[in-house]
Amino acid sequence: MSEPAVDDFVQLLTPDGERVQHPEFDFAGSDDEIAGYLREMVLARRFDSEATALQRKGELGLWPPALGQEAAQVGSVNATRLPDHVFPSYREHAVALHLGVDPVEMLGTFRGTAMVPWDTAAMGLHLYSFVIGTQTLHATGYAMGLQRDGLVGNPEPADNGAVIVYFGDGATSQGDVNEAFIFAASYTAPVVFFCQNNQYAISEPIALQSKIPLYRRASGFGFPGVRVDGNDVLAVQAVTASAMQRARRGEGPTLVEAYTYRMGAHTTSDDPTKYRSRDETDAWRARDPISRVQTYLLSAGAIDQAWLDALDAESEELAVRVREGCLALREPKLEEFFEHTVIDPGEVLLEQRDEYLEYEAGFADEGEPVPSETHERVQEAL
Amino acid sequence: MSEPAVDDFVQLLTPDGERVQHPEFDFAGSDDEIAGYLREMVLARRFDSEATALQRKGELGLWPPALGQEAAQVGSVNATRLPDHVFPSYREHAVALHLGVDPVEMLGTFRGTAMVPWDTAAMGLHLYSFVIGTQTLHATGYAMGLQRDGLVGNPEPADNGAVIVYFGDGATSQGDVNEAFIFAASYTAPVVFFCQNNQYAISEPIALQSKIPLYRRASGFGFPGVRVDGNDVLAVQAVTASAMQRARRGEGPTLVEAYTYRMGAHTTSDDPTKYRSRDETDAWRARDPISRVQTYLLSAGAIDQAWLDALDAESEELAVRVREGCLALREPKLEEFFEHTVIDPGEVLLEQRDEYLEYEAGFADEGEPVPSETHERVQEAL
Amino acid sequence: MPTMTLAKALNAGLRRALEADPKVLLAGEDIGKLGGVFRITEHLQRDFGPDRVIDSPLAESGILGTAIGLALRGYRPVVEIQFDGFVYPAYDQIVSQLSRFYFRSHGRLKMPVVVRIPYGGGIGAIEHHSESPEAYFAHTPGLKVVTCSNPVDGYWMMQQAIASNNPIIFFEPKRRYHEKGEVDTEAEPMPLFQARVVKPGDDLTLITYGPMVRTCVEAAIAAGEEGHDIEVVDLRSLSPLDMATVTESVTKTGRAIVVHEAAMTLGMGAEIAARLQQDCFYSLQAPVLRVTGYDIPYPPSRVESSFLPDLDRVLDAVDRSMAF
Amino acid sequence: MPTMTLAKALNAGLRRALEADPKVLLAGEDIGKLGGVFRITEHLQRDFGPDRVIDSPLAESGILGTAIGLALRGYRPVVEIQFDGFVYPAYDQIVSQLSRFYFRSHGRLKMPVVVRIPYGGGIGAIEHHSESPEAYFAHTPGLKVVTCSNPVDGYWMMQQAIASNNPIIFFEPKRRYHEKGEVDTEAEPMPLFQARVVKPGDDLTLITYGPMVRTCVEAAIAAGEEGHDIEVVDLRSLSPLDMATVTESVTKTGRAIVVHEAAMTLGMGAEIAARLQQDCFYSLQAPVLRVTGYDIPYPPSRVESSFLPDLDRVLDAVDRSMAF
Ligand SMILES: Cc1ncc(C[n+]2csc(CCOP(=O)(O)OP(=O)(O)O)c2C)c(N)n1
Ligand SMILES: Cc1ncc(C[n+]2csc(CCOP(=O)(O)OP(=O)(O)O)c2C)c(N)n1
Numbered sequence A, B: 001m002s003e004p005a006v007d008d009f010v011q012l013l014t015p016d017g018e019r020v021q022h023p024e025f026d027f028a029g030s031d032d033e034i035a036g037y038l039r040e041m042v043l044a045r046r047f048d049s050e051a052t053a054l055q056r057k058g059e060l061g062l063w064p065p066a067l068g069q070e071a072a073q074v075g076s077v078n079a080t081r082l083p084d085h086v087f088p089s090y091r092e093h094a095v096a097l098h099l100g101v102d103p104v105e106m107l108g109t110f111r112g113t114a115m116v117p118w119d120t121a122a123m124g125l126h127l128y129s130f131v132i133g134t135q136t137l138h139a140t141g142y143a144m145g146l147q148r149d150g151l152v153g154n155p156e157p158a159d160n161g162a163v164i165v166y167f168g169d170g171a172t173s174q175g176d177v178n179e180a181f182i183f184a185a186s187y188t189a190p191v192v193f194f195c196q197n198n199q200y201a202i203s204e205p206i207a208l209q210s211k212i213p214l215y216r217r218a219s220g221f222g223f224p225g226v227r228v229d230g231n232d233v234l235a236v237q238a239v240t241a242s243a244m245q246r247a248r249r250g251e252g253p254t255l256v257e258a259y260t261y262r263m264g265a266h267t268t269s270d271d272p273t274k275y276r277s278r279d280e281t282d283a284w285r286a287r288d289p290i291s292r293v294q295t296y297l298l299s300a301g302a303i304d305q306a307w308l309d310a311l312d313a314e315s316e317e318l319a320v321r322v323r324e325g326c327l328a329l330r331e332p333k334l335e336e337f338f339e340h341t342v343i344d345p346g347e348v349l350l351e352q353r354d355e356y357l358e359y360e361a362g363f364a365d366e367g368e369p370v371p372s373e374t375h376e377r378v379q380e381a382l
Numbered sequence C, D: 001m002p003t004m005t006l007a008k009a010l011n012a013g014l015r016r017a018l019e020a021d022p023k024v025l026l027a028g029e030d031i032g033k034l035g036g037v038f039r040i041t042e043h044l045q046r047d048f049g050p051d052r053v054i055d056s057p058l059a060e061s062g063i064l065g066t067a068i069g070l071a072l073r074g075y076r077p078v079v080e081i082q083f084d085g086f087v088y089p090a091y092d093q094i095v096s097q098l099s100r101f102y103f104r105s106h107g108r109l110k111m112p113v114v115v116r117i118p119y120g121g122g123i124g125a126i127e128h129h130s131e132s133p134e135a136y137f138a139h140t141p142g143l144k145v146v147t148c149s150n151p152v153d154g155y156w157m158m159q160q161a162i163a164s165n166n167p168i169i170f171f172e173p174k175r176r177y178h179e180k181g182e183v184d185t186e187a188e189p190m191p192l193f194q195a196r197v198v199k200p201g202d203d204l205t206l207i208t209y210g211p212m213v214r215t216c217v218e219a220a221i222a223a224g225e226e227g228h229d230i231e232v233v234d235l236r237s238l239s240p241l242d243m244a245t246v247t248e249s250v251t252k253t254g255r256a257i258v259v260h261e262a263a264m265t266l267g268m269g270a271e272i273a274a275r276l277q278q279d280c281f282y283s284l285q286a287p288v289l290r291v292t293g294y295d296i297p298y299p300p301s302r303v304e305s306s307f308l309p310d311l312d313r314v315l316d317a318v319d320r321s322m323a324f
């Protein structure tokens, strides 16, 4: 069981919706901004539940829900602005929505109609990354590029940029992530390592990857680490903003550990009842990242029921658009992927493509199914 | 430049040969034992210089000298005993000699007559390892095996064993080494990570791999790290013994950083003048690991000139034996290596071997050289 | 004779190996409580304890590297790579370490390690979850590479692989995990590194392995209806190759087609074609053809059925070969 | 026309690329002050500064992974792997990341990264320093793989590879680093991905690349004395393969031998033989033969001359092919 003591991490908004002080970090934004975060979190959650539903209906092959991690994602991405760049893992749906990725389009990856469909340059959001940890090195290299482009350490803060890279608690065990720490430290690269410690790597509890708090990993590499209440959007924003500023000033990397919880399954293929208790999940539900913000904003008078109703309606519209859009996603053709394997393919690949096209063309006419009695005979042979 | 302040690390014998106290670590052995260390260091150095000379004469393909690192190696290996196991990198010649590896045989690897020739089971010394960092994982797995064999944490200390693994400062940047830290911490494996920080990875100074002292890397993984004067054989022995005991007791890994200096070239192929100054090398020469022990033992009256003369003679005998033995090393045949690729090779490999044997047999008769005027015509064609 | 799925047969094989030898250990991500994402190790941690069925930190190189260390200590680790596409972080430990301890030690050190890899496509997955990396390993001296295609082989080959003192890459055709078959758990199994003639025939030989065996048998039966008598050879072992069985078949039929999911260029088909054109130079009545995945990364799942060799593509090649 | 060694030609090619485009960067272990262990990058850090010629921490995966990031930012990294045997820790970043960004992004993201790998044996080195891992990369969709055999190609192919928007694995035959040739630094170079007929001939085609080109030319000349007119094709590009040039040659000669240092099984020779037996089915008067390293790990240096294909082994195969 993994409910942290409050003094273990930076917290600015309690689960009960009360704002509290922290000696080092402060959320300076207005209640309007906080309301904006709430909206982003609610929409992200609705999107997520719709995607989960679509998977259940067989319209997606797989979906990795972000349920419970909305504050970690919305808080951190709200600490970025151009020319910052963002390197996601595969669960940063709220980050993607914030950066303008079309939610319907995003589903293409999980429906199997696309690889990673969005325009990374236009969005400032790089490709989703499925091989655990690899993207931390890409982010570090990108940050080295920002340095070379003169976008770090300039006197005018607005001229500076940094990179944020998302990864999970499990990812911290990969060699690549540790090498990223080394390269970033060695070159003082402007990169924020944002680890969503959602307590699990599929079925494996965090204790298997680290016996001490993850944020402490950074100190051994010579840069700061900080643990923040990942279910507190204000604290996450404040801590990430501070780390991003440090990076932009040219002072190097920071590891931010957002202590949160994966409230849903690892993916729609997963069955978390095999490895964790209902009690644990319930305890974390009480720390929901959305409800505390809503409580706070209502009590501060910054929003009212009408506002919430409007958000509800907006969420439902989003869900409808996503549902309908998903079914209407363009079906790709294999030949497109021949085009996108290499620039200027050689004759070997071109021949394969041509043979494929010719074969497909010829095949259009035929198409008799296997005779039904075949199955038994196959079984026999095997 | 990299001369550390004395309070930076554990030291028990100063460069001037004075024994000093440390609040935590103490060398409890007798002067006789220290004299034994001196002997090992001197012999190792003589062996090393002879091997270097053999390489210069073309009798070895390559030699990685351990010059300057004798205290780190002799001190640490003297903290091991059965059933401990030792995983070396490729420069631990003094460790190998201590464990009984035949020095002549050892040269086989560098002469190109053998892969790694010694009997690891008999020696307790595992294979030399040339792909940087990989052996740290092997050592960790081996330590997990000791746990499963019930050789850790028993009430009777003599029943317990642990593993020590050697690697360099450069190796700490490899993903594998960091993964070894993670596995060892996660399973509380009885392994001591012994890093000889000799200030360089070929030409790259330590600052490129880490901006903070390497021993601190461990704390982020949740286990202790300690820096010891790697040129002080007493301190190295004491610190390593303590770490080994901790491991044997079942309390898990320790990182020992032996702060030392590679006084020679990386290997006989290297030219260190390209990347470091004479001043630096001179400064480190004043910290020689051997001279301080000799000074101490002489002043303590534990040895005298006759003792040193006898050691000198023993060294020269060793050198002669190594020189003569090297030239007499058995020349292998390629067919042996066919035998040692896999157990029960399939027909494909057996056929290859037979074809090779047949070809070699036929070739014995022939063997006309390429006509001499060919060379020009080749040049033309290329 | 019990009927079981391939998944269950593998599980039963692992269980029997754990029972037979206390030195056998399993390690991998999520293999304990969860029983692996495909449940191949289900209940094994419960029954053999966490010291023998080990959940590993999320690091493939670490899993392989520590398995090597355990093997040096006399254990017989069986490690799971969660999906084909995640074996590459462990590549150095496999091709440069695991494969070479025997060689590097002049035959002193054995490496009884089995690396289980669920592989291949056809399951509607996202990227990195449908790959066929077998040729990378079959090109590597010092490794043995096997793959099963049915429950009987899953049950026996797993035990044989674990009993072997060589490092073995064991490819499991994940899309066949749920296919059933009768498994005689008493009968003497055939040798691990031997190919099997699944279906005899005189006109043409289909040479295949793993997930494509079923496809090829289906094709052979379908071709039979058109009057072509097709032999199907399941290689089972990709390294070493049992060329004797293959050559015998092709010498008889005079025609051969190699079928696999992996990319064509330098896939197993290349090696087999290269050998057959030499060993059956005078018998071959047509070039050896290859029906394989294309030389592109595995595409999104909505087009995987166009990417993967299927019954029709095999039959098309049969027609081409017969017409040659 | 200056005469230079291959090493110097590569250095000059890198220098010219650095001059031509400020986005070109070099990275790798010891490539700065030391100029690389083979001195291929000598003086480049001195002349272009440490921001463009970057000494990397000792971590190959890190080198590749950060190079990918730099490429995403618009740079054109050229990374050095110190020796062939040390590329495997970077394997995932190469085969699963670098090779696929173009594919994964539906053609939006280009990866102009060159991975330089000194490769091959014959230099009396210890293990891991004499390997020929090219087939691992040539089997990988999305990568291009090239190798030079002489100073002219070293000079030009390096610049062409750097100018390409594809990820390219660039194999440098380290035992040829010190061989000299005249390099015309003005003449228009031939296309990067095209094979070259090094020596024309009518009786048999030797197909080879990298370090074995010289060996094959020597063999061809020696065979000439025995009355065999041998054609030698230097593939230069291993992926894509320029099969047009190869097929044209073999159609003419009717006999082919592929020569490389890498293991036979699933080495480049397998693919070329598989293609030739199909594309030249009627022209081939003998099976395509392969003269290669054996299927064992690279042995200790005192026996490497028995392991490596040499003049005599090639001539022996020529005789076998001609006698067929
Ligand atoms: C290299 C690699 N190994 C294994 C996997 C399979 N896998 C996918 S997600 C996952 C767990 C990741 O855990 P964590 O990093 O905590 O991220 P989370 O899923 O909790 O967000 C695993 C093992 C993978 N994608 N990549
Ligand atoms: C994976 C890998 N990359 C590169 C090399 C080449 N190489 C051999 S030794 C060395 C430097 C090692 O430095 P360090 O770890 O400090 O050990 P030292 O040589 O100083 O004892 C390098 C880069 C290698 N052997 N393995």
Ligand SMILES: [Mg+2]
Pocket (backbone or CB within 6 Å): A168, A169, A170, A196, A197, A198, A199, A200, A201, A202
């Ligand atoms: Mg997690």
Ligand SMILES: [Mg+2]
Pocket (backbone or CB within 6 Å): B168, B169, B170, B196, B197, B198, B199, B200, B201, B202
């Ligand atoms: Mg060093």
